[in-house]
Amino acid sequence: MIIDGKRVSARSTFSVINPATGAAFADVAAGDISHLEAAVAAARNAFPTWSATGDTERQRLLHAIGDALQANMPALMELVTRETGKPLKGLAGVGAGMEVGGAIAWTHATADLTLPVEIIQDNEEARIEVHRKPLGVVGSIPPWNWPLLIAIWHVIPALRAGNTVVIKPSALTPVATARFVALANEILPPGVLNIITTRSDSGVGPAMAKHPGIDKMVFTGSTATGRKIMQDAAGNLKRLTLELGGNDAGIVLPDVDPKAIAPKLFSVTFHNSGQTCACLKRLYVHESIYESLCDELARLAQEAVVGDGLKPETQLGPVQNKAQLAYVQELAEDARAHGARILSGGHARDGDGYFFEPTVVADVTDGVRLVDEEQFGPILPVIKYSDIDDAIRRANASPNGLGGSIWSNDTKKAAELAMRLECGTAWVNEHGAIQPNAPFGGIKQSGIGVEFGQHGLEEYTSIQTLKIMKSPPDA
Numbered sequence: 001m002i003i004d005g006k007r008v009s010a011r012s013t014f015s016v017i018n019p020a021t022g023a024a025f026a027d028v029a030a031g032d033i034s035h036l037e038a039a040v041a042a043a044r045n046a047f048p049t050w051s052a053t054g055d056t057e058r059q060r061l062l063h064a065i066g067d068a069l070q071a072n073m074p075a076l077m078e079l080v081t082r083e084t085g086k087p088l089k090g091l092a093g094v095g096a097g098m099e100v101g102g103a104i105a106w107t108h109a110t111a112d113l114t115l116p117v118e119i120i121q122d123n124e125e126a127r128i129e130v131h132r133k134p135l136g137v138v139g140s141i142p143p144w145n146w147p148l149l150i151a152i153w154h155v156i157p158a159l160r161a162g163n164t165v166v167i168k169p170s171a172l173t174p175v176a177t178a179r180f181v182a183l184a185n186e187i188l189p190p191g192v193l194n195i196i197t198t199r200s201d202s203g204v205g206p207a208m209a210k211h212p213g214i215d216k217m218v219f220t221g222s223t224a225t226g227r228k229i230m231q232d233a234a235g236n237l238k239r240l241t242l243e244l245g246g247n248d249a250g251i252v253l254p255d256v257d258p259k260a261i262a263p264k265l266f267s268v269t270f271h272n273s274g275q276t277c278a279c280l281k282r283l284y285v286h287e288s289i290y291e292s293l294c295d296e297l298a299r300l301a302q303e304a305v306v307g308d309g310l311k312p313e314t315q316l317g318p319v320q321n322k323a324q325l326a327y328v329q330e331l332a333e334d335a336r337a338h339g340a341r342i343l344s345g346g347h348a349r350d351g352d353g354y355f356f357e358p359t360v361v362a363d364v365t366d367g368v369r370l371v372d373e374e375q376f377g378p379i380l381p382v383i384k385y386s387d388i389d390d391a392i393r394r395a396n397a398s399p400n401g402l403g404g405s406i407w408s409n410d411t412k413k414a415a416e417l418a419m420r421l422e423c424g425t426a427w428v429n430e431h432g433a434i435q436p437n438a439p440f441g442g443i444k445q446s447g448i449g450v451e452f453g454q455h456g457l458e459e460y461t462s463i464q465t466l467k468i469m470k471s472p473p474d475a
């Protein structure tokens, strides 16, 4: 852990498992509430100076963090692969290289953002300015699927806007994040960025959400935990950014060539073994091309190279943890019991590690758990439709609203349909593609607020309106 710029150990440690082997590969300090108290105190203490530090200096320090990540890229990639199971390169280039490369790109892009003063009125009566001010201490809780990249998404805009931070990574994947925070602490003043590593049952997560010394929580994880954080945060009306679960629908129109489109659909569904919030998770396909697209997807699933992500040829790694593997198995069994056709995979692999064969499931429909719930694993339900309005209605009949996509050669028509999807990001002939300058977030029960770009940066600020009367008081 790093608290107030100093390395801190705890009375005990816990093991981090490499999901490709099922064996422990790292021991991490098991922090507790006393460490949280020290970290919040350090962050509060550092806030006045950091928030008053000039923009140019804060930008310079954040760019230096981006450079330090770059200089440590191979080591960070290996840590990411060991703790998440994500391949170094991965299917369609989505792997640990993308995670660390993305962390570097987001750091530099976010460092370059500014928060200009907005002038609402400037006339003979008064001048009205709208200022963006930092909130104070930000508490960050990221998940296990893209631990380093999501830590960067939380920490860098918070710091850019002038806040200080306490981060608590997932107990399943704390290692690369701890390394990032150590590198950043060689650059930042003490107390500006603190990290507590802790067991999942330590109570530190809920204590952060309740803590009166934390002004905002940024959380990425499941909807169920997001709900608890919202409740716990009510005590001091903490500001919240919640990036929660998704069950993204993709709708394929009849005018596409199934063979041509299948590889792209396969990669946006199965990269990181389906463990990405905005993976395509339900695929609605027009009946005229249903069988041929199912066949193509099943062939790609059978051909995919599944294995230890440290091997360069691996496209898909394991499921990140045992509980998630059991859940994916449960959804496959339930679909089978409801008469679904399993076209590829359908089973966990024998042997070490938490591997599940890439699985394409046909003849499954709404009302079955695999369609209604977020699978967060390498298993895709393919659902037949005949009427596009009905497909849109079914896509929208979900409590989630993270992303959605329409696939067609008629991009104008597809864009019109995409606008009817109830989700934070709608893609045409893409899915899950994000970038540092475009806002990203969920609607409905997929979250509150957005990340990235100007809109995302502003979430780490409060507005102060300044009205200056032009006539002196005694005039």
Ligand code: NAD
Pocket (backbone or CB within 6 Å): 141, 142, 143, 144, 145, 146, 168, 169, 170, 171, 200, 204, 205, 206, 207, 209, 220, 221, 222, 223, 224, 225, 226, 228, 229, 242, 243, 244, 245, 246, 276, 277, 278, 374, 376, 402, 442, 446, 447
């Ligand atoms: P999770 O909710 O189980 O855990 C996330 C984090 O919350 C972990 O660090 C965990 O230790 C902590 N936590 C657990 N209970 C807590 C509590 N009561 N109070 C405070 N903290 C608590 O989620 P996960 O399994 O790590 O991640 C998978 C989920 O994350 C999926 O649903 C996925 O869709 C979602 N996700 C969303 C986005 C997005 O941007 N919308 C991105 C990535 C992942």
